[in-house]
Amino acid sequence: MINYFYDCYMILNKVYSEKTFIKQAISSTFIEEKNRALIIKTCYGVLDKDIELSYYLKALTEKSPKLVIRTILKIAMYSIKYLQKKEYAVTKNAVELTKKLGKGGMSGFVNAFLRKFINTEIAMPKEKTEYLSVKYSYPEFAVRELVKSYGYDRTENIISATNENTCLVFYDIDGENYLKNKGYEYSKTPFDNVFIVKNFTRNEDYDKGLYTYQALGSVAICEEVEGCENLLDTCAAPGGKSIRLSYKCKKVTSWDIHEHRVALIEDYKKRMHRENVYAFVKDAKVKDENLKDKFDAVLVDAPCSGLGVLNDNPDIRLNRCENDIISLNKEQLSILKCVSNYVKKGGYLYYSTCSVLDSENIAIIKAFMSDIKGFELCKLNSKLQHETYFGTNQFLPDISGGLGFYVAKLKRVE
Numbered sequence: 486m487i488n489y490f491y492d493c494y495m496i497l498n499k500v501y502s503e504k505t506f507i508k509q510a511i512s513s514t515f516i517e518e519k520n521r522a523l524i525i526k527t528c529y530g531v532l533d534k535d536i537e538l539s540y541y542l543k544a545l546t547e548k549s550p551k552l553v554i555r556t557i558l559k560i561a562m563y564s565i566k567y568l569q570k571k572e573y574a575v576t577k578n579a580v581e582l583t584k585k586l587g588k589g590g591m592s593g594f595v596n597a598f599l600r601k602f603i604n605t606e607i608a609m610p611k612e613k614t615e616y617l618s619v620k621y622s623y624p625e626f627a628v629r630e631l632v633k634s635y636g637y638d639r640t641e642n643i644i645s646a647t648n649e650n651t652c653l654v655f656y657d658i659d660g661e662n663y664l665k666n667k668g669y670e671y672s673k674t675p676f677d678n679v680f681i682v683k684n685f686t687r688n689e690d691y692d693k694g695l696y697t698y699q700a701l702g703s704v705a706i707c708e709e710v711e712g713c714e715n716l717l718d719t720c721a722a723p724g725g726k727s728i729r730l731s732y733k734c735k736k737v738t739s740w741d742i743h744e745h746r747v748a749l750i751e752d753y754k755k756r757m758h759r760e761n762v763y764a765f766v767k768d769a770k771v772k773d774e775n776l777k778d779k780f781d782a783v784l785v786d787a788p789c790s791g792l793g794v795l796n797d798n799p800d801i802r803l804n805r806c807e808n809d810i811i812s813l814n815k816e817q818l819s820i821l822k823c824v825s826n827y828v829k830k831g832g833y834l835y836y837s838t839c840s841v842l843d844s845e846n847i848a849i850i851k852a853f854m855s856d857i858k859g860f861e862l863c864k865l866n867s868k869l870q871h872e873t874y875f876g877t878n879q880f881l882p883d884i885s886g887g888l889g890f891y892v893a894k895l896k897r898v899e
Contacts, residue, residue, distance in 0.1 A: 489524060490582045492516040493560050496528045500800055501556055507532060507800045531563045532799035536622035538562050544607050545598060554591050557582055561599055572603050613637055621645050626807040627792050627842060634843050639883075643841060648796040648887025651685040654678065654699045656732065656757070663695070674886075675868030676704050681886070694757045699725045700794065702880045702890030705869040706786070706837045709878070709892050710734075713781035713832075719769040719824050720786045722746035724753035724762070730784070731759045738780075740767040769820045776826070782833045783824050787817040789838040789845050793882065793889025810844055817849050818856075825857055825897075834860060834895045841881060841889035847874045850893045859899030865892065 492514070499510040507528060516524050531538065538559045542549065549555065561579040564570040576599045583592045610616045614632060618625040623644040631640040653671075655663065655678040664671045670683040681701070690696060707726055710716070712733035721727045721739035727750060731737045739762055741747045750764040767773075769785070790810055791801045821836055828834050836853075838845050854860060864876040869886070872879040877893035880886075 487578050487581050487585070488517055489520045489527075490557075490560060490578050491585065492520065492524050493527050493531070494556055494582060494586070496524070497531060497556050497560065498553075500528075500532065500803070502552055504804065507798070527560065527563060527568065529799055530567055531559050532802065533795075534563060534567065534622050535559070535799070535802050536624070537619050538622075540610075540619045541602065541607055545601050545605065550591070550594065553586060553588055554583070554595065557586075557595060558598060561595075562602055565599075565603065572599075576600065576603075617641055617644065622802060623795070624792070624802060624805055626810070627790070627805070630842050630844060642883040643881055643889070646796075646882035646887050648882070651682045652699060652701045652704070652886075653680050653682050653685065653696050654704065654729070655680075655696050658695055660696065663690075674701060674704070676701075676708060679704055692756065697725070697728070697753075697757060699729065700797070700839075700888050700890070701869065701886040702793070702839070702888045704729065705867050705871075705878075705880060705885075706835075706890055706892045709865050709867060709894055710782065710784060710835055711833060715779070715781050717776075717780045717783045717824070717827060718786070719783060719820065720788060721764070722749050724750035724764070726784065726786055727762050727764075728753055728757050728759055731762050734782070735761065737762045739764040740769055742766070742768045769824055770816070772823050772826060778827070778829050780827045780832060781829055782835065783828050784835045784837065785817075785821050785824060786837045787820055787845075787849075789813060789817065789840040790842060791839055793839040793841045793880075793891075796882075796887055810842065814844060814849065817845060818852055821849065821853050822857055825853075825860065828897045830897050830899065832897050833863070834897065835892065836895070837890065837892040839888070839890050841879070841891075843874075846879060846891040847877055847893075850875070850877060850895075854895075859897055860895040861898050863894040863896050865894055867892075 499505040716734040722741040727739040880890040
């Protein structure tokens, strides 16, 4: 087990100390193949329960240990509580890992802490907002905002919803026959050739472009975009929406501010054989007068907190605070205002996020319409279950397949 613990530590240390995304940390770390599934499950699990595990650390220590020891203890606590590993074996291996990492002087502390964790019933917070935050490892500031919008009971439903299965999208083949022939357990979605699949394993057909992965909420957003001649996707990486929209729009121009992320769009385009997607490095916050009134439609899939996709990206829990939302709100509104200039009269401006917070969604639309004249909201009626606010759609994890997304559609009338 020591090698398994060590590999988990090496991955999580990159996430905690270097702020590496979990998917990148896994791909850049050598791990034992025989333990790969368990290692990945543990790393995702530790991040998914990070707020809860941090609460236990605080409750059982007078002074927080350094990051190396905190990471070891989180792996151990998760292994005991959620993987039901034998307590003595976990403790032994945590102590051995401490020594292996050159922190032998702390091995006694690690041993004593885990014994205390095993034998202590730790009281949960009494204050309800903090209680929900700890129980579901959801940022407390976000719990507060959700409670204001939905109340405590609905908020608990939203933040406790899970998303364990895979959403697969097929374009050029019959996806249902494909899944039947492969023997997969699947369910249909409201969208053609889009399926929720249980225990799916990627194979060589992915590289051939026979199918791709896309969150159900992301598919729902694309379904609200009308087909047109010339569409601009302003924050497009890694390219899922651009690719899907290329089937209903004659030309899709895709932007991202970072060169390495534009490369992701190019890779996606090549894999899916979509020649009508054109990717460029460009900052959507910087106005380009040459593009005024040039596009039939513009999609702003805005940079956001990502709080609607925590199940797929648990490291978001580590990197979001209330001040981040304030900064993101400024950027979201700035991008929307800037690229609205590129929409032709009679064309459409779409705004979407993978957030569940009103402050990133309907509040941005209200602020935009207050400042920018000549646009009117168009009502939406998605096939995927959702909440409606002023004609805009909020997809919420408890009713929309475990993830949260938002979309608004505005028409330029002047």
